[in-house]
Amino acid sequence: MKDKKYSYNLPNISNEKQEFKTNVNSIIIVGANGSGKSRLGAWMEKMHENLYRIPAQRDITISKDGFRNNYRIARNNLFYGFYPSKDVFLNKYQGFENATTKLYSDYNKLLDFVLATEQEQLRKDHENRTTSENIIDKTKKIWKEIFSHREIELVEDEFLCIFPDIKNKYEARMMSDGERSVLYLIMYVLCIEEKIILIDEPELHLHPSLTNRLWSTLEKYREDCLFIYITHDLNFAANHADSDKFWIKSYDGKKWKFEKILKNENMPQELFLELLGARRNILFIEGDNDSLDFRIYSILYPQYQIMACGGCEKVIQYTKAFNKQNALHNFKAYGIIDRDFRTQNEIDNLEKDCIKVLKVAEVENLFLxxxxxxxxxxxxxxxxxxxxxxxxxxxxxxxxxxxxxxxxxxxxxxxxxxxxxxxxxxxxxxxxxxxxxxxxxxxxxxxxxxxxxxxxxxxxxxxxxxxxxxxxxxxxxxxxxxxxxxxxxxxxxxxxxxxxxxxxxxxxxxxxxxxxxx
Known part of the structure; x- marks a missing residue:
């Protein structure tokens, strides 16, 4: 599906839907706390007919008492009992602005649907005299890609986590939050029929080392779907290297302002996102976080986000690169570098790009x-x-x-x-x-x-x-x-x-x- 095109909508400046297209199957929308991320998720759910939303307020508790229903009932219980039709949902919560606070508890309904789906697949295979990889097989395979040293098995309608090397096993409800969250998300993504999957806070309950591995694997298994992540986790955004990314510049309670984050060869995207998250003006300096430069400038410029870059070349490069994208962030970047025998002509040219040169030869001379x-x-x-x-x-x-x-x-x-x-x-x-x-x-x-x-x-x-x-x-x-x-x-x-x-x-x-x- 390398040539597949995906389309999705975001609100424009008038809060009307604006269509975007992409050839990658993941979009990341980054915003700080208070930037209206959850309300944006609800807006997108309202504006897409083919979108299913996995909300941030999800309960991953597994109760001991499960149940078995046929495929139709299990499907209705999960997708319409847990998440009613959009009209019912919006009426119940008085519009999408308030549809963000309910804690959704549906793990048992999800497991019931997975089991029912497996039976439905087995029935169809029997009728057609075919053999296909069923949903349990896929769940076990993805789990193994995420947790290489442990396995899961379905025993009497319950998943068990198994450590083959030490012959130890325990029930799914006894798993850690991270393990239960991984199992929950694997099953959900495999079950969802809609072609756009919106995930609020994809990092929730997950260790950072698992987050990108899980979602990259799920994207591979569901290339027919477009994944849209809404997050404040800048590491997740940066490590998801190939995704299209948007930054929520502002939110006034009703409308959002977005900018697409373009790749910049002069600055690592991880660093750029980190600086966006700081939400203040930047001061690029030489040295590292233990250097004399960092200790002095942190005291003298407390109002700035101090970013140590190593050598002067990186200070110059990053300052220019960040300021070239000021339409995206409205912040200002400056650089400070040692004088180091520079001519006045060179100093004047650097000044034009907001690069400040010390009036002493090197930072150590400040101590003299x-x-x-x-x-x-x-x-x-x-x-x-x-x-x-x-x-x-x-x-x-x-x-x-x-x-x-x-x-x-x-x-x-x-x-x-x-x-x-x-x-x-x-x-x-x-x-x-x-x-x-x-x-x-x-x-x-x-x-x-x-x-x-x-x-x-x-x-x-x-x-x-x-x-x-x-x-x-x-x-x-x-x-x-x-x-x-x-x-x-x-x-x-x-x-x-x-x-x-x-x-x-x-x-x-x-x-x-x-x-x-x-």
Whole structure:
């Protein structure tokens, strides 16, 4: 059924049904709590003649007393006793807006219908002298795909869960919530005759490791059906990679606003969904969740969802990708990256894409800011050591690696200029022109002299702020030479700086001047 087309309806801006088509048999509608997901499910049930809804409010308790009915009665009990016709259903609950709170308890009716269906299939096979896979066979096969180390058997109208390796078994009503939920959903999906199956909260009662495995397997067995999931579980949505996905942007109590989530090669869909779920502006940063970047920015930008991306390339890539889809979410993303020898031209271009560049060379240099060091020294009443500390950084750390810093800066600037050259030429002559232009673009001696003058000027003028802007050498604040002068161990220095930033609003403002105005 690879070429099969499925159609379904969603409400448009006027709350009228709008038809969509897809060639995959699963749709996921994601929304936060309070976004009208259950009411949307009831609306969709009302607007589709061929849709059956498995509600979120489902009771998976199995009572001890079962019953056997013929196929017709069992079918009516399940599909019309549990879920009456749409007109009766809507009248009983005063419209679909209120049809979302009843707890449905129908496990025994479902089992009764499964048993009756099996007998009906066996009867037809006998009449036609054929053999077909019946509903019990399919249930057992799907169960085995979900739980590879346990089986189920039907014994005297009751399912037993069996562990063959340890020869242990127990009745279905003694199963865990997850096991009973899996059995319930397998049987229901196999029984449903309608061609659209709507599932509220597909993750309910299920461990995350089971959820996608179960529904992907059921989709495979019912390729004749379109599965529509309504969920707030972003992991389920992200891991269901091939599904069409919609985001409920807003709900005012009567109308919904949707946006389709398109695949974006510049950002993993799992991350994009996670950020949508945060429902606030985003700040992409370098490092990971244990890094200095994350700890500092979490304090200084509490109003943002902080997302650590690893390297600066990912920060740039994700910030651009998220903002390109702002019509979908109406949130804003920013990025903060280290300065790392970047030219002013490069910094200005990044700024256009909401990428902020530190006013110090790297995030570690924030721990060397004069305002930070002074706050630490004042705690121990040794603020007269500031000059000694700055002299140490200038004379011992900076002066002794000037040539290396100049070379690193030179390499970085040349690399940037080379990356600005467009070599997408269609003829050899044009390509040769590009190559010849490199020497003109990169005047090596002038560039080297300018960089050398910049570093020498910083040293000669003892400009401490400029030193922190150009000096790329991680870990100065963790070295014994520095720590002995501030009277702290590394752990104590880290802890004290972060505590001061949390508690001292004036210090926060001073530090923010070296980061970014967002």
């Amino acid at each position: 800011l004069e305002c930070i060091i002074m706050a630490i020294l004042e705690q121990s009443d040794i603020k007269d050591r500031l000059r000694e500390i700055k002299d140490y950084i200038f004379e011992i750390k900076f002066k002794n690696c000037l040539e290396k810093q100049i070379l690193e800066n030179l390499k970085s600037e040349i690399k940037y200029k080379l990356n600005t050259i467009n070599i997408d030429s269609k003829t050899p002559d044009k390509f040769q022109e590009k190559i010849n232009s490199i020497e003109e673009l990169i005047n090596f001696e002038d560039m080297r002299q300018n960089i050398k003058n910049k570093f020498n000027s910083v040293y000669e003028n003892k400009n401490y702020d400029e030193l922190l802007k150009v000096f790329n050498q991680k870990g100065i604040y963790t070295e014994k030479g520095f720590l002995s002068k501030v009277g702290k161990t590394k752990e104590a220095y880290d802890r004290t700086v972060l505590k001061l930033l949390k508690e001292n609003k004036k210090l926060q403002k001073k530090v923010l001047k070296y980061i970014a105005e967002i």
